[in-house]
Amino acid sequence: MTKRMWALIAMLAVAAAFPAAGASRQSGGTLKMVAWEGYLEPLWVKPFEQQSGCTIQAKYAGSSDEMVTLMRSGGGNQYDMVSASGDASLRLIYGKDVQPVDVSKIPNFKQLNPAFRSPPNNTVGGKHYGVSLQWGPNILLYNTTKVKPAPTSWSSIYSPKYKGKITVPDNPIQIADAALYLMKTKASLGIKDPYELNSTQFNAAIALLKQQKPLIKRYWPSGGQEVNDFKNGNVWLGAAWPYQLSLLRAAKAPVKDVIPREGATGWLDTWMVSAHTKNLDCAYKWLNYISSAKAQAQQATNYGETPVNAKACPIMNKLSPGSCAVYHANAPLAYFKQIHFWKTPIADCGNGKKDCMDYTKWQQAWTQLKG
Amino acid sequence: MAAGLDPAQGLGGSAAGGRRRIGGALWRRPWLKGLSLLAPPIVFFVGVYIAAVVALFVYAFWTVDPFTSLTVHTWTGENFRELWHGATYHDVALRTILIAAAVTLTDAIIAFPFAYYMARLATPRMRAVLFVLVLLPLWASYLARVYAWQLILNQDGLLNWLTAKLGLPPANLIYTNTAMWLVFSYIWLPFMILPVYAGLERIPHSYIEASRDLGAKGSRTLRSVILPLALPGVVAGSIFTFSLTLGDYITPSLVGGPSSQFIGNVVYDSVNGAGNLPFGAAFAVVPVLIMGVYLVIARRLGAFDAL
Numbered sequence: 283m284t285k286r287m288w289a290l291i292a293m294l295a296v297a298a299a300f301p302a303a304g305a306s307r308q309s310g311g312t313l314k315m316v317a318w319e320g321y322l323e324p325l326w327v328k329p330f331e332q333q334s335g336c337t338i339q340a341k342y343a344g345s346s347d348e349m350v351t352l353m354r355s356g357g358g359n360q361y362d363m364v365s366a367s368g369d370a371s372l373r374l375i376y377g378k379d380v381q382p383v384d385v386s387k388i389p390n391f392k393q394l395n396p397a398f399r400s401p402p403n404n405t406v407g408g409k410h411y412g413v414s415l416q417w418g419p420n421i422l423l424y425n426t427t428k429v430k431p432a433p434t435s436w437s438s439i440y441s442p443k444y445k446g447k448i449t450v451p452d453n454p455i456q457i458a459d460a461a462l463y464l465m466k467t468k469a470s471l472g473i474k475d476p477y478e479l480n481s482t483q484f485n486a487a488i489a490l491l492k493q494q495k496p497l498i499k500r501y502w503p504s505g506g507q508e509v510n511d512f513k514n515g516n517v518w519l520g521a522a523w524p525y526q527l528s529l530l531r532a533a534k535a536p537v538k539d540v541i542p543r544e545g546a547t548g549w550l551d552t553w554m555v556s557a558h559t560k561n562l563d564c565a566y567k568w569l570n571y572i573s574s575a576k577a578q579a580q581q582a583t584n585y586g587e588t589p590v591n592a593k594a595c596p597i598m599n600k601l602s603p604g605s606c607a608v609y610h611a612n613a614p615l616a617y618f619k620q621i622h623f624w625k626t627p628i629a630d631c632g633n634g635k636k637d638c639m640d641y642t643k644w645q646q647a648w649t650q651l652k653g
Numbered sequence: 654m655a656a657g658l659d660p661a662q663g664l665g666g667s668a669a670g671g672r673r674r675i676g677g678a679l680w681r682r683p684w685l686k687g688l689s690l691l692a693p694p695i696v697f698f699v700g701v702y703i704a705a706v707v708a709l710f711v712y713a714f715w716t717v718d719p720f721t722s723l724t725v726h727t728w729t730g731e732n733f734r735e736l737w738h739g740a741t742y743h744d745v746a747l748r749t750i751l752i753a754a755a756v757t758l759t760d761a762i763i764a765f766p767f768a769y770y771m772a773r774l775a776t777p778r779m780r781a782v783l784f785v786l787v788l789l790p791l792w793a794s795y796l797a798r799v800y801a802w803q804l805i806l807n808q809d810g811l812l813n814w815l816t817a818k819l820g821l822p823p824a825n826l827i828y829t830n831t832a833m834w835l836v837f838s839y840i841w842l843p844f845m846i847l848p849v850y851a852g853l854e855r856i857p858h859s860y861i862e863a864s865r866d867l868g869a870k871g872s873r874t875l876r877s878v879i880l881p882l883a884l885p886g887v888v889a890g891s892i893f894t895f896s897l898t899l900g901d902y903i904t905p906s907l908v909g910g911p912s913s914q915f916i917g918n919v920v921y922d923s924v925n926g927a928g929n930l931p932f933g934a935a936f937a938v939v940p941v942l943i944m945g946v947y948l949v950i951a952r953r954l955g956a957f958d959a960l
Contacts, residue, residue: 344925351928354723446825498911500828515808516827645927650741652914 310335311561313568316343316352316364318551320525320585326577334571336564344504345453346370346624347645353379353556362559363568365415367549368403368624369455373641375404375411376628380554382409387566390573390591397618398590403625404552412554413569416578418587418609419548419621420459421539423522423530425512436463436542438519440490445497449511449520452501454641454648455624458547459521460487460494462622466544476547476622478631484639488647501652505529512537524609528586545620550590582609706941712934717927724931732935742919746939749915752830753898756837757891760845763838764890765883768846772853787843795840799907802836803827806908828910836908837898844893852886853879888956895947899940916940 313336315322322340331337341361343349346369353364358379366374374380385391391399391413398414405411424433429444439448440463450456461476464486473483499517502508509529511517522539530537553572555565571577578589579597588609589598595606606612631638679686713732716725736742771783790798805811806827813823826832856879864874902917909915916936923933951957 347926347928351925354928495911501911503906510803514810642927649919649922650739653741653744653912 310337310567311564312337312339313363313561313564314339314341314361316341316349316361318342318365318367319344321365321551321581323581323584325584326572326580330568330571330577334564334567336561336567338568346455350374350377350379357558358556359558362556362561363565364554364556365551366404366412366554367551368401369549369626369641371403371411371552371554372406372626372628374554375406379557380411381557381559382411383413383555383566383569385410385413388413388570388573390570390575393575393591393593394573395590395592397615398550401550401623403550403623404554412552413573414590415551415553415572416582416585416587416589417548417550417621417623418524419541419546420521421524421527421546422519422542423512423527423537423539424519425515426536426538428518432538433519433540434543436544437467438542439521440494440497442497444518446499447518448494448497449500449502449508449517450494450498451521452503452652454644455547456521457484457487457491457644457647458622458624458627460490462547463544464490475631477625477627478638479627480637481639484643484647488651491651495651509533523586525586541620545622548621548623550623582611709934709937709941712931713938714935715931717929717931732932735932736935736939742936745914745919746916748830748913749899749917749940750943752834752837752915753895755834756841756898757845757894759834759838760842760894761849761887761891763842764845764849765887768849768853768886769879771846772850787846790840791843796903798840799836799904802832802839802908806832806835827908828913830910830913832908832910833905833913836904837901840904841894841897844897845887845890848890848893849883849886852883852889855886856882885955885957888951888954892948892951892956896940896944899943 315338317340319342322338327338341352343352346367349364349366349370350373353361353366353374354377355361364370364374364380366380371380385399394414398417400408400410401414404414422433422436422439424438426432428447429438436459438444439450450459457479458476461473461479461483464471464483465473465476468486471483471486473479479487500511502511502520505523505526506529508517508520508522509526512526512530513533513535524539527537527539553569555562555569559565572581573591575589575591575593576597578591579594579601581587582589582594583598583602583605586609588611595611598606598609598611610617627639627641627644629636629638629640679689712724714728714730716727716729716731717723718725767783771780775783803810806824807813808823808825808827810827812826816823826835860878860882861874864878869877900917902915902921905913905915905918916939920933920937923929923936
C-alpha cells in the first residue's frame, strides 16, 4: 500500500511539473500583465501569441490602486506590463516602477490620434512612459422610465429629487467629479483642474460629497454590480462607464447616457512596461500589436470604449455597425476638450508651492466619507 | 516538509522487524506516541497559524512610504495613533461590534426553540431530517447565498413582490445595515443551532423530572433548570456567530449601503487599494483584542465546558 501511495505521489508531482515545463518551452518568453478585466480577451491575444511566440499571462485588477500595488509587489519584479489608467500612471512613473519607451520602435505609434500621442498622464518631460490604449468618458447614466425630464447636468446626482436612487463609483477619484461640478457652478473657488485642488477647493468638494451621501443608494464596487442595480430597479441614475451602458442595452434595460453640460471626467489607459522586466522584446511587440487598427477596433467594440488609433473607425463599423459614432472614435477635438482625463493628484501642481492635495489625502478623505 | 517525510519513508521501507521495534518503543514510552500523533498538527499550528498572527502583529508596527509604497521597517505606533484619533475608525469598529452583537442575539433567540425541539421533542427520524436541513445551506457557496439575498432584497426582488401582493408599501432593505443584519443572521444560524443543540441534549432527563416532582411549572423549569444548563452551549454558539460576523467583509460590500463599512472592508481597502499592509494589520488587531475579551467572558460563563 505504501509503495502504491508513493507511486501516486510521484505521478502527482510529475503532473504538477508539466504545465511549467510546457510554458518554459515557449521561445518568446512570457509576459505577465496586470490589466482591467476584458482587456486581454482571446480574440486579440491569441493572434498575438501566434505571431510573436510570446505568451501572455493575465492578472486582472479591480481598481487603479490595486494595479499600483500589484506592480510594486515583490520589489516590482512580478509583472512585466500594466494597462494603467491615468490615475495610476503618474504614481508608477514617479515611483520609478515603469520605464520610458522608445516610440520610434513602435511603427503603429504614427497611426495614433495626435491628441493621445503625448498626453500628460503618460508623457513626462517629453519622455513617453508607454503607449496610449483606449479611452472613455465617465457618463451620467439614467433610467428613461423613471428619470424625467432627461437630465442635462450633474446637479441631478447632487439634488434630493432622486434621493435613494443615485449611485456613484466607490473610488477616491470620484472626488474629481465633485470638483468638476464645482469648477463649473462655483467660480469663486477658482478650480482650474479637477485633479489639482488646494485645501480650500478640496474641502469644498468633500463638503459637496458629504451632502450627497444621504442621497446615495450605494457606492458601486464594480461595473457588473452597477449593471445589476440598474436592472433590478435599485438605482435610477448615477455615474457610469460606457461598458455598463452597453451591457444594459444588450439586456434591453430602459437606459440612456449623457455627457452633462459641465463636461465629464474620463479615463485614458496606457500600456506601460515595468522597469524590472526581463521580456522587453515581447513588451515592444505587444505595444506595437495592440496599437494596430485591428486590435484597437476589436478591443473597442468588445469592451465598449474608444480606440486611440485614428484608422480603427472603419474596422469598428465592420465589427459592429455604427459603433464608431457611438463611442465617438471620430469625434472632433472639441469633444475631447470637454473630458477631463483621470490623472494622479500630486502635491506639486505647477505653481511652485506644492500646496495641492496628493492622492494619499484623496484616499483618506474617501475612507472618511464612507465612514 | 523533508523532515516530515523521513520517518514515513523509514516506516514504509523497513522490514517487519524494524516495524516491531518501533512499535515496542512506542509502547514503552506512551509520551512518544502522543508526541508523534501531535507533531504534524503542532508543526502546522506553530509554523503556519501562529507565524501568521505574529507577522500580523509585527507589521502593525511598521509603516508604508506613501510615495514608493515600500514598507518602512522602523518600529512606530503611528498606525495605532491614527486609529485612536480617527473618528471614522471608531465608527467602523463600533458598527462592526454592534451588528455582530445584534446578529448573535438574533441567532440565539431563533436557535434556542429550534434546538430545543430537535434535542428533546423530535423523533429520531425527525431529528435526522432537521439536522440535514440545518446543514444543507452550508453545502452551497457562501457567496452564492449572499447573492441570493440580493435577489430577495432588490427593489424589484422577491420581498417587494410579496409586499405588493399583500398591499403593503415596498421595503427598502437592499444596501442598508438592516440588510446586513438579516443576511448575517441567516448565514451564521447553523453555527448557533448546533452548539445549543449539543448543550440541551446533555441535560439529563432526570433533572427535568426532578423539577416537575418538586412542583415547578414548565416555565419555572425552563428558567431555573434548562436555561442555566444550556447557557454554555449558547455562549459557545455565540463565539462562532460573533467572531464570524466580526471578521467578515463580503456581506457588507454586497448588501451594505453607503455607510456600512466593517473593519474587514477598511482592512481590504488599505491592503488592496492603498497598498498599506501595516495599517490594515493594525486595524486587524482590533477584532483580535475584542475576541480576546469575549473569550475571557465566555470562559467565565462556562462555554468551554460544553466543548
